[in-house]
Amino acid sequence: MNRRVLEILERNGIRITEVYYCPHNREDGCECIKPKPYFLREAAGRYGIDLSRSYVIGDHPHDVEFAENAGAKGIYVLTGHGGKHTAELKAEWPVAGNLLEAVEIICGTSESAVSTPREG
Ligand SMILES: [Zn+2]
Numbered sequence: 001m002n003r004r005v006l007e008i009l010e011r012n013g014i015r016i017t018e019v020y021y022c023p024h025n026r027e028d029g030c031e032c033i034k035p036k037p038y039f040l041r042e043a044a045g046r047y048g049i050d051l052s053r054s055y056v057i058g059d060h061p062h063d064v065e066f067a068e069n070a071g072a073k074g075i076y077v078l079t080g081h082g083g084k085h086t087a088e089l090k091a092e093w094p095v096a097g098n099l100l101e102a103v104e105i106i107c108g109t110s111e112s113a114v115s116t117p118r119e120g
Helices: 002-011 038-047 061-070 080-084 099-107
Strands: 055-058 073-077
Touching: 038 061, 055 061, 055 099, 061 073, 073 080, 073 099
Parallel strands: 055 073
Antiparallel strands: none
16 A cells, blocks of 8 residues: 555655554554654654654644654644544644645645634
8 A cells, every 4th residue: 555655656756755654553552653753753863854843744633643742743634534533623733624735834825824713
């Protein structure tokens, strides 16, 4: 699955340096499952990434918490699972309608500003 996604991205000029994934279940009590910051810190150490200038875009509250726990910035998107968890969002979290809007928030070109209306 990852290989297929990487091939499609590469054909469109986007190169992903590395893919991290947690193979565990939440009950396993591992150190790498989101929202624990393990993989962000691992990538930051390996590639010299400044997490304070980095973003995590995700469709689950754990993705935004993952960012916060590592000192990065999180953006919640309403696509994918995003619509199911709107009641769990914190008021200060940026919310984007889709991936493009998340990019616009990062680039400072968002017209809908950082917060969009949400339920819950
Ligand atoms: Zn894990």
